[in-house]
Amino acid sequence: VGAAVAGALRAGDLRRDELFIVSKVYPHNASRSGTIAACERSLKRLKLEHIDLYLLHWRGAHPLADTLDAFETLKRQGRIRHWGVSNFDTDDMEELSSVAGGARCxxxxxxxxxxxxxxxxxxxxxxxxxxxxxxxxxxxxxxxxxxxxxxxxxxxxxxxxxxxxxxxxxxxxxxxxxxxxxxxxxxxxxxxxxxxxxxxxxxxxxxxxxxxxxxxxxxxxxx
Structure with a gap:
């Protein structure tokens, strides 16, 4: 996917602002440092400067606060524009909203x-x-x-x-x-x-x- 996107951008077939790129971090990588490292690997594979929406794939063992801290760090660095979650039910979303920064999902x-x-x-x-x-x-x-x-x-x-x-x-x-x-x-x-x-x-x-x-x-x- 990364090679195809990079090729289309280089050829002028697409502009970056015409794309909305979504990627995910797996739960086992979703510590603070692991989330940042996983995002950098995704950016390298995709050959992009930033990801538009970066998701936590599902609930895992790492505290949500650590994952959200990493998401906010990546936003400040310009590596992602937005963050979100995947496979979160209502009780998960309630817990997420109680974490500092959770309302920015x-x-x-x-x-x-x-x-x-x-x-x-x-x-x-x-x-x-x-x-x-x-x-x-x-x-x-x-x-x-x-x-x-x-x-x-x-x-x-x-x-x-x-x-x-x-x-x-x-x-x-x-x-x-x-x-x-x-x-x-x-x-x-x-x-x-x-x-x-x-x-x-x-x-x-x-x-x-x-x-x-x-x-x-x-x-x-x-x-």
Whole structure:
């Protein structure tokens, strides 16, 4: 990835300000010194001067205060612009917010899709109330939604694919950004086109019947 990005920047095909680069630190590296060292390794691999959003991959043994101290140091040094977390549920976010600097968390990246809606019960409202972005990974549920009959039927009405319906639904959720995978250029173009799809009220009702929102607290899905 780093070589491809560096090559595109050198060739003038992209400007750095057109890219939003996200990277992560693994929990076993998330001590104060380990986080800084891991970030420097990522920057070297990516051949970049800074990372736009740097995430703690999931909870680990290192104190959150140490990880946040490293994040803030990296921000002051200009090595990252923002920091966030991944796979943090509501209780984790509450604990994070109690740590010095925790309110500066920019995003929580979680497994969220039409078929995995557990985050809607209390996590998404918590994030929205504090202006923390929710980043939805696996928004097509690892490809399962691309084969769903209900989504295919809705897609036929709009002349789009089932996967595009799943992404359009996700993009309609306030405070949520989707990060679908794209193995080929055709997939990337299909993902981008989903942003222009506006589902109607009948579509949303049909999707809620097929994929009911949670009525109680559920563990976050993970991949």
């Amino acid at each position: 920019a995003a929580d990246q979680v497994y969220y899709s039409l078929s995995q809606r557990g985050a809607e019960f209390d996590l998404l409202p918590w994030l929205r109330s504090r202006s923390v972005a929710a980043m939805a990974y696996c928004p097509i549920d690892q490809g399962a939604l691309a084969r769903d009959a209900t989504l295919r039927a809705i897609g036929e009405r709009h002349r789009v694919s089932a996967a595009q319906v799943a992404l359009a639904w996700m993009l309609a959720q306030p405070g949520v950004v989707a990060i679908p995978k794209a193995a080929r250029e055709a997939h990337l173009r299909e993902n981008l086109e989903a942003a222009a799809l506006a589902l109607n009220a009948a579509d949303h009702l049909e999707l809620d019947r097929q994929f009911a929102p949670p009525r109680r607290k559920e563990p976050l899905a993970m991949s």
